[in-house]
Amino acid sequence: xxxxxxxxxxxxxxxxxxxxxxxxxxxxxxxxxxxxxxxxxxxxxxxxxxxxxxxxxxxxxxxxxxxxxxxxxxxxxxxxxxxxxxxxxxxxxxxxxxxxxxxxxxxxxxxxxxxxxxxxxxxxxxxxxxxxxxxxxxxxxxxxxxxxxxxxxxxxxxxxxxxxxxxx
Amino acid sequence: xxxxxxxxxxxxxxxxxxxxxxxxxxxxxxxxxxxxxxxxxxxxxxxxxxxxxxxxxxxxxxxxxxxxxxxxxxxxxxxxxxxxxxxxxxxxxxxxxxxxxxxxxxxxxxxxxxxxxxxxxxxxxxxxxxxxxxxxxxxxxxxxxxxxxxxxxxxxxxxxxxxxxxxxxxxxxxxxxxxxxxxxxxxxxxxxxxxxxxxxxxxxxxxxxxxxxxxxxxxxxxxxxxxxxxxxxxxxxxxxxxxxxxxxxxxxxxxxxxxxxxxxxxxxxxxxxxxxxxxxxxxxx
Numbered sequence: 001x002x003x004x005x006x007x008x009x010x011x012x013x014x015x016x017x018x019x020x021x022x023x024x025x026x027x028x029x030x031x032x033x034x035x036x037x038x039x040x041x042x043x044x045x046x047x048x049x050x051x052x053x054x055x056x057x058x059x060x061x062x063x064x065x066x067x068x069x070x071x072x073x074x075x076x077x078x079x080x081x082x083x084x085x086x087x088x089x090x091x092x093x094x095x096x097x098x099x100x101x102x103x104x105x106x107x108x109x110x111x112x113x114x115x116x117x118x119x120x121x122x123x124x125x126x127x128x129x130x131x132x133x134x135x136x137x138x139x140x141x142x143x144x145x146x147x148x149x150x151x152x153x154x155x156x157x158x159x160x161x162x163x164x165x166x167x168x
Numbered sequence: 169x170x171x172x173x174x175x176x177x178x179x180x181x182x183x184x185x186x187x188x189x190x191x192x193x194x195x196x197x198x199x200x201x202x203x204x205x206x207x208x209x210x211x212x213x214x215x216x217x218x219x220x221x222x223x224x225x226x227x228x229x230x231x232x233x234x235x236x237x238x239x240x241x242x243x244x245x246x247x248x249x250x251x252x253x254x255x256x257x258x259x260x261x262x263x264x265x266x267x268x269x270x271x272x273x274x275x276x277x278x279x280x281x282x283x284x285x286x287x288x289x290x291x292x293x294x295x296x297x298x299x300x301x302x303x304x305x306x307x308x309x310x311x312x313x314x315x316x317x318x319x320x321x322x323x324x325x326x327x328x329x330x331x332x333x334x335x336x337x338x339x340x341x342x343x344x345x346x347x348x349x350x351x352x353x354x355x356x357x358x359x360x361x362x363x364x365x366x367x368x369x370x371x372x373x374x375x376x377x378x379x380x381x382x383x384x385x386x387x388x389x390x391x392x393x394x395x396x397x398x399x400x401x402x403x404x405x406x407x408x409x410x411x412x413x414x415x416x417x418x419x420x421x422x423x424x425x426x427x428x429x430x431x432x433x434x435x436x437x438x439x440x441x442x443x444x445x446x447x448x449x450x451x452x453x
Contacts, residue, residue: 012216012219015216016216016219016220016223017223019220020220020223020224020227020228021223021227021230047178048178048182049177049178049181049182052178052181052182052185053181053185056185056188056189059189060189060192061212063192063209064205064208064209064212064213065209065212065213065216069193069196069197070192070193070196070205070206070209071189071190071191071192071193071194071195071196072189072193074185074188074189074192075186075189075190075193078182078185078186078189079182079186082178082182121193121197
C-alpha cells in the first residue's frame with residue numbers, strides 16, 4: 001500500500017513538474033521527459049516488473065492528462081520499464097554512471113518508439129528529423145537530471161521497502 | 169524455479185499491461201474526441217489543473233530565472249540593439265523639438281514680414297553668436313555681404329526691434345543691439361504720440377530722452393519706432409511702427425523741460441535665434 005501511495009505521489013509530482021516548471025526550462029527548445037526518467041529509474045532500482053508497472057501507471061496518467069492520443073505513452077513506458085529492468089539484470093558491476101547511461105539510452109529509444117507508434121497510428125504531425133532531434137535532446141536533458149532525481153528515488157524506494165510490505 | 173516463475177509472471181504482467189495499453193489506444197482511436205476516454209481525460213485535467221496553477225505560480229519565477237539564464241546571450245544582444253534604438257530615437261526627438269521651435273520662430277517672423285508691408289524686402293538670418301565683450305551688446309548673424317547685407321540695415325525679431333547691422337563680413341554680420349550704449353533709436357509713445365530718442369544702457373532698461381515735460385506718459389505704454397526724422401537730431405534707420413518695448417518708469421522732474429522715461433525692451437536678447445533683416449524699403453514718410 002505504501003508503495004502504491006509512493007508511486008502515485010511520485011507520478012503526480014512528476015506530471016505537475018513536467019507541465020509547469022519544465023515547460024519553461026527549455027534546452028534548445030526541448031523539454032525533459034520526466035515520466036521516462038521516472039520509469040527508467042524505477043526499473044533500475046526495482047527490476048522489470050516494477051519498471052513495467054511504473055511505466056504503465058505514469059504513461060496512463062500522462063496520456064489522460066495531456067491532450068495526447070491515449071495509451072501510446074503507456075505502451076511505450078511499459079515496454080521501456082520492462083526492457084530497462086531486464087537490461088539492468090545483465091549489468092554485473094554497476095558504476096555510478098550506469099543510471100545516467102541507461103537513462104540517456106532508454107529515453108532516446110523510448111521517444112523514438114513513441115514516435116514510431118504515433119506514426120503508425122497516423123498521429124505523428126512532425127517530421128522525422130524533428131523527432132530525432134527531440135529524442136536526442138530529451139535524452140541529454142534526462143541524463144543531466146539523473147544525478148538529481150535518481151538518489152531521491154532510491155532513498156524513497158528503499159524507505160518504502162524496509163517495512164517489508166509484500167511486493168507487487 | 170522460483171526465479172523462473174517470477175520471470176514468467178513478470179512477462180505475463182508486461183503482456184497484460186501492453187494489452188491494456190493497446191486496447192486503450194484502439195478505443196481512443198475509434199471513439200475520437202467524444203468517447204468515454206476523452207471525457208475521462210477531461211475529468212483528470214479538471215482535477216489536476218488547479219494544482220498545476222498553484223505550482224505554476226510558485227515556480228514560474230524560478231522557471232523564468234532558468235530560461236533567462238539560457239537566453240542570456242540573446243537578451244544581451246537584444247539590450248544592445250534596444251539601447252542603440254533608444255539613442256537614435258532620442259536624437260531624433262531632440263531634432264524634432266528644435267525643428268519645431270525653429271518652425272514657430274519662422275512662423276512668427278513670417279507674420280512680422282507680412283506686417284511690414286509688401287514693399288519691404290527682408291531676409292531671415294540665424295543668430296550664431298552673442299557679443300564677445302561686456303561693453304558691447306552685439307550679436308552675430310549668419311548672413312553677410314554675399315547675401316546682400318550692408319551696414320545700417322535694421323534687424324527685427326518677431327517680438328520687436330533688435331538693432332542694426334554695424335559690420336559686414338563675407339558670410340556673417342555683426343548687429344548692434346538697441347541696448348548697446350552707442351545705440352540711439354527714434355521712438356514714439358504709442359498713446360501720447362510723443363517722440364523721443366531711446367539710448368541703450370547696457371543690461372538696464374533703455375532710456376528715452378527728448379520727451380516733452382507736458383506729455384502725459386503712463387507706465388506700460390508701448391513704444392514703437394518713429395518715422396524717419398526727429399527734428400534735426402537724428403534720422404531713423406528703422407522702419408516705422410516696429411515695437412521697441414514698454415514704458416517701465418516715468419520720473420517727473422519739475423524743473424526740467426523733459427521727462428525721464430525708461431523703456432523695457434520687448435525682445436529678450438539672451439534667447440534670440442532667428443531674426444529678420446530689412447534689406448530695402450521703398451519710399452518713406
